[in-house]
Amino acid sequence: MNLSPRGKGRPEALAEKVYQALKQDIFDFRLMPGDRFSEKEIADRLEVSRTPVRQALFWLEREGYVEVWFRSGWQVKPFDFAYFEELYDFRTVVECEAVRRLCALPSPLCADTLAPLKGFWIDAPRLENGKAVSAHDEAFHIALVAAAGNQEMARIHAELTEKIRIIRRLDFTRDDRVDATYREHAQILLAIFQQQTEEAQRILTDHIAVSKAEVRKITLHMLQQARLQPIE
Missing domain, CATH: 1.20.120.530 (GntR ligand-binding domain-like)
Structure with a gap:
């Protein structure tokens, strides 16, 4: 999924696209509760730089969908x-x-x-x-x-x-x-x-x-x- 040519586009707009794509992945269970992943894996899959990926993940973390694991990437929050x-x-x-x-x-x-x-x-x-x-x-x-x-x-x-x-x-x-x-x-x-x-x-x-x-x-x-x- 190519959201934007790598490194191009307004950062906020690109982060919003990454955010929406990742949230849909979570809703559709392409990313499962408990799944772990790195910013690089997401950036490579969406063909964007890590900066908008990191911004999107911080938004998702604030909303309670993901959590950061110190030195080991990110995780979709398990169901509570x-x-x-x-x-x-x-x-x-x-x-x-x-x-x-x-x-x-x-x-x-x-x-x-x-x-x-x-x-x-x-x-x-x-x-x-x-x-x-x-x-x-x-x-x-x-x-x-x-x-x-x-x-x-x-x-x-x-x-x-x-x-x-x-x-x-x-x-x-x-x-x-x-x-x-x-x-x-x-x-x-x-x-x-x-x-x-x-x-x-x-x-x-x-x-x-x-x-x-x-x-x-x-x-x-x-x-x-x-x-x-x-x-x-």
Whole structure:
């Protein structure tokens, strides 16, 4: 992968490209939790100098994706499952508050605001590809929180969503999880449209709890299998 002629280009822009490439490698399990690597290996693979690689790795370290090993290069941080469970708990709190606010909106305004979600999850033909459904599932929850109208809450939720993206993809490797996602998203939307706050929050909480439970089942074998899946 050649991001730029070696040594050419604005340093910040090149570091950003390296950062995005490495983050995608982590999300797609081309770089696995626990994998060790050197700056030189990354620079050679991406055909850039080590300077933008180092900058990109410092950014990823600050975000918690990698860690530096003194005199032995870098490592993709191993999964901390307790940390991911805490993120799921926080996600539940934020999204339930968003649902409460949406249910308090006048019905016509709420219906107009959430019309694109209804169009995809209720009216349109279903997608079968798990990875595609995973991306749309993420977008569904982001859209719910954004629609509630609090920009700071939406910003925090978007950051939270990115932190769990790496593990969320593993929740869509089975057909039954894809079916459940369509069914539960439709139920959440219908409850919001009917301003049934407690029911919408209950369905949403259960929906997230199942995903959280799947986190506990993830094994190294599952991660290795994910690495073998073709990236589409």
